[in-house]
Amino acid sequence: MMEENQKPIYQKIEDYITSNIKSSQYAKGMMIPSEEEFCKLFNTSRMTVRKSLDSLVSKGYLHKVQGRGTFVSQFNFEKTMNSITGWKETMQAAGFKTKSTLLKMETIKANEKVAKNLNIKMESDVIFIERLRYADGIPILIEHTFLNASMYPDFNKHAIHDFSLYDIIEKEYHLPIHHAYQKIRTQKLEKRESNLLFSIDDASVMVLENVSFDTYTRPLEFTISYIDGEKYALRYVAQK
Amino acid sequence: MMEENQKPIYQKIEDYITSNIKSSQYAKGMMIPSEEEFCKLFNTSRMTVRKSLDSLVSKGYLHKVQGRGTFVSQFNFEKTMNSITGWKETMQAAGFKTKSTLLKMETIKANEKVAKNLNIKMESDVIFIERLRYADGIPILIEHTFLNASMYPDFNKHAIHDFSLYDIIEKEYHLPIHHAYQKIRTQKLEKRESNLLFSIDDASVMVLENVSFDTYTRPLEFTISYIDGEKYALRYVAQK
DNA sequence: TAGTGGTCTAGACCACTCA
DNA sequence: GAGTGGTCTAGACCACTAT
Numbered sequence: 001m002m003e004e005n006q007k008p009i010y011q012k013i014e015d016y017i018t019s020n021i022k023s024s025q026y027a028k029g030m031m032i033p034s035e036e037e038f039c040k041l042f043n044t045s046r047m048t049v050r051k052s053l054d055s056l057v058s059k060g061y062l063h064k065v066q067g068r069g070t071f072v073s074q075f076n077f078e079k080t081m082n083s084i085t086g087w088k089e090t091m092q093a094a095g096f097k098t099k100s101t102l103l104k105m106e107t108i109k110a111n112e113k114v115a116k117n118l119n120i121k122m123e124s125d126v127i128f129i130e131r132l133r134y135a136d137g138i139p140i141l142i143e144h145t146f147l148n149a150s151m152y153p154d155f156n157k158h159a160i161h162d163f164s165l166y167d168i169i170e171k172e173y174h175l176p177i178h179h180a181y182q183k184i185r186t187q188k189l190e191k192r193e194s195n196l197l198f199s200i201d202d203a204s205v206m207v208l209e210n211v212s213f214d215t216y217t218r219p220l221e222f223t224i225s226y227i228d229g230e231k232y233a234l235r236y237v238a239q240k
Numbered sequence: 241m242m243e244e245n246q247k248p249i250y251q252k253i254e255d256y257i258t259s260n261i262k263s264s265q266y267a268k269g270m271m272i273p274s275e276e277e278f279c280k281l282f283n284t285s286r287m288t289v290r291k292s293l294d295s296l297v298s299k300g301y302l303h304k305v306q307g308r309g310t311f312v313s314q315f316n317f318e319k320t321m322n323s324i325t326g327w328k329e330t331m332q333a334a335g336f337k338t339k340s341t342l343l344k345m346e347t348i349k350a351n352e353k354v355a356k357n358l359n360i361k362m363e364s365d366v367i368f369i370e371r372l373r374y375a376d377g378i379p380i381l382i383e384h385t386f387l388n389a390s391m392y393p394d395f396n397k398h399a400i401h402d403f404s405l406y407d408i409i410e411k412e413y414h415l416p417i418h419h420a421y422q423k424i425r426t427q428k429l430e431k432r433e434s435n436l437l438f439s440i441d442d443a444s445v446m447v448l449e450n451v452s453f454d455t456y457t458r459p460l461e462f463t464i465s466y467i468d469g470e471k472y473a474l475r476y477v478a479q480k
Numbered sequence: 481t482a483g484t485g486g487t488c489t490a491g492a493c494c495a496c497t498c499a
Numbered sequence: 500g501a502g503t504g505g506t507c508t509a510g511a512c513c514a515c516t517a518t
Binding site for chain 2: 074178181184187213229230233
């Protein structure tokens, strides 16, 4: 058979364990089988099993205690985590109905800040996208996205109604997002934006600046989100 | 010799590489020696070398390309990261002079929110600490810390002038902090707090709620920081 | 084809916990 | 002492990139 069965063994073990955790087959706080037992179960060597377990430990699913065993953590990071998933995915996973309206999409010249974050020259062409995002019908944030135009030819062919930026970047342009830098601050909003979000002239908002990078640390996108921080909280997991 | 030389080999390799990166011996974007070369250099096996490299990859120092080599990343996560270091360490590392004044320290009863975050019963004894923190003489944030009193006997013996909470938790009480959950939102401040931070009656601030956990996912501390988000930005790294 | 990283084996010995 | 995880070896073969 030529199935997707070419998955490496350590990946199979990871999948096996996470699915057992998700189904509560492995309950929180419970000790999971020893490394030896996984060796027998998957007919593999201990180093391979350990690769799987270490990876799950670093993701927060498991923790190990020498001499005692390996245990399922009380919480696992990934859900609450600052993992790179779009707004749509995050909010829908949390049970909200999402909507977004495209306010603007045009090609402009990079100002200093945009140029710096995208690591391009000032006045280079960038695609500017402005969206207003709703959760359950309530406007929650305004999003300004800047893309290096030379990296995304024919972008508007892909950017259709309520599109997911990350989907387009990864699936249409085959640029794998590896990590992102985020900066959070507060700011007084300009009149137009303030009215869009709050229906008042001046409001103070949370500002989230996000730059996504690929494995080569090339910037893939720069987004500034203006968020009504009384309606929506950001969540992170910090690790030692 | 009975030095600290009992460090495992993979740890020595990690230290060797990070120090080379920090000293720019390994420049950004540069290909570092191959796994084979590290084997010879440290007289060890490839699996051991790979353990070191994989760890540094996950921390963002390096990235690998199959068939080509291992390269120094443009940025490394840890500095900007949501790593668990106290305010003092973070700000001093960034070149600011820090100061903090202790406004209050007392034992109180846990309200619902505190109880939930510390995973204790309501009305349990908690140590409440209020501090005002400055950077270069400017007040930046108010910090409210709640500790489960039963976990920290004789706390005020350790809590001396400008103390580092994490130091006390880890060094005096030997409770290793493993990870933390953080939630960020905005909020209108009460009059007293608003005046402390901004010298005006009502200001909108960034609120950072932080719960630290040990490896057993027991909560070690719960802190709410009220931050002047126009003076101070939070930084994170998100990973896939 | 040579050189790189990716996966994996079948052992070994050590450190720690618990009964 | 039995069982657990922590470190490590000395190989193997495969997949991918360059030239």
